[in-house]
Amino acid sequence: MKKLDETLSMLKELTDARGISGEEAEPREVMKTYIEPFADEIFYDNLGSIIAKKKGSADGPKIMIAGHLDEVGFMVTRIDDKGFLRFQPVGGWWGQVLLAQRVTIMTKSGNVTGIIGSKPPHILSPEARKKPVPIKDMYIDIGASDRDEAMKTGVHPGDSVVPYFEFTVMSNPKMLLAKAFDNRVGCAIVIDAFRQLKDGHHPNTIYGVGTVQEEVGLRGAKTAAHLIEPDIAFAIDTGIPGDTPGVTDRDAISSLGEGPQIILYDARTLAHRGLREYVLNVAEKKKIPYQLDTTAGGGTDAGTIHISHAGVPALSITIATRYLHTHASMIHRDDYENAVTLVVEIIRGLDEKTVKDLIKP
Known part of the structure; x- marks a missing residue:
């Protein structure tokens, strides 16, 4: 940079x-x-x-x-048996902007990287594909295989989840992205x-x-x-x-x-x-x-x-x-x-x- x-x-x-x-x-x-x-x-x-x-x-x-x-960000609400994190918004979010976005989970043990996912469109009905995915049906994938492995990273319900993005000066240097x-x-x-x-x-x-x-x-x-x-x-x-x-x-x-x-x-x-x-x-x-x-x-x-x-x-x-x-x-x-x-x-x-x-x- x-x-x-x-x-x-x-x-x-x-x-x-x-x-x-x-x-x-x-x-x-x-x-x-x-x-x-x-x-x-x-x-x-x-x-x-x-x-x-x-x-x-x-x-x-x-x-x-x-x-x-x-x-604006999110909060971890629970960890399921397969190690995926369920979350709720903190502040206003439009569900359409969330899928496949990287996030940082702030834990007492340090920061953990995750990505927001949902049921893939390939297995949805044609009607379901036309509709935005509700936030309640999304999850955060931190690469864990089960709940125990997820919790060993330090993640717990109540942890803050922050969007990840690096400050960027655009090709027009007066335009700033962050x-x-x-x-x-x-x-x-x-x-x-x-x-x-x-x-x-x-x-x-x-x-x-x-x-x-x-x-x-x-x-x-x-x-x-x-x-x-x-x-x-x-x-x-x-x-x-x-x-x-x-x-x-x-x-x-x-x-x-x-x-x-x-x-x-x-x-x-x-x-x-x-x-x-x-x-x-x-x-x-x-x-x-x-x-x-x-x-x-x-x-x-x-x-x-x-x-x-x-x-x-x-x-x-x-x-x-x-x-x-x-x-x-x-x-x-x-x-x-x-x-x-x-x-x-x-x-x-x-x-x-x-x-x-x-x-x-």
Whole structure:
């Protein structure tokens, strides 16, 4: 692989780290390593979300910027007599993307390689072949001949199963392919925002958060927000693009490379109107490209942050990402860089008066 620059090396470490919901230790440690040099303090909530605190040039409002550490994956539920592992999804999966995909089972004894299989199509009826295989009918093959041999590898029910994929820079070097961009890219944006604000020129205190258990109900964002009690919050996440074959502008309208997405509405959050107008003004004034978007399904950590303590004006800023909730997803580096710039400029302008004005009913 061609030598990676600092940003790409960070993205590789974050996305290569294994961490499904409830077992985020690896990506949390990577995030800590990168963000700690720019933070005044590192602490955690009781579910395991990491919180980096950084005071600015004035004792102004508390600004929370959050990306979630967890990725979608699976959990081993049982081992059958022949040594095959039965599993259940952790987070949202579409069954059609799973068969013949490599996975890593994280055990107390070390990592075990497996592959997802099912009954072969050659022995199915013509009608059955036309239908997607239900996830409940799939299994993970680790090459064991029976249950005892499988358990000798260290595998037990409850073990995490993580998709396997290596970080890849495409032939177009601005196109990046990796597992877990949802949502290690959000964590990376938080880190780079702290890096660019290291001189302290921001009139507020910022809290950069890597939340846990987003994919199973936005849980870490809720506990972290209750701990921080922010005045303003931003969820930094991934979003749906509309630039692949078969997708119409009725389905999705964003394109990779055209700027970060400012989400007006999703299934969990209505963007706070005052905050939305402020963010759009910043983007226009600083000539930062952006895309406005909505999504009828799904949501980000803003969904629980905005209804914590007395209520928090919140908004989601996302990166258009192809092939979400699969083994590999794709982003455009320009969207990443512009998202970092947008977040930094937003934070620099959030002084006490600005926050009071945008919160007014």
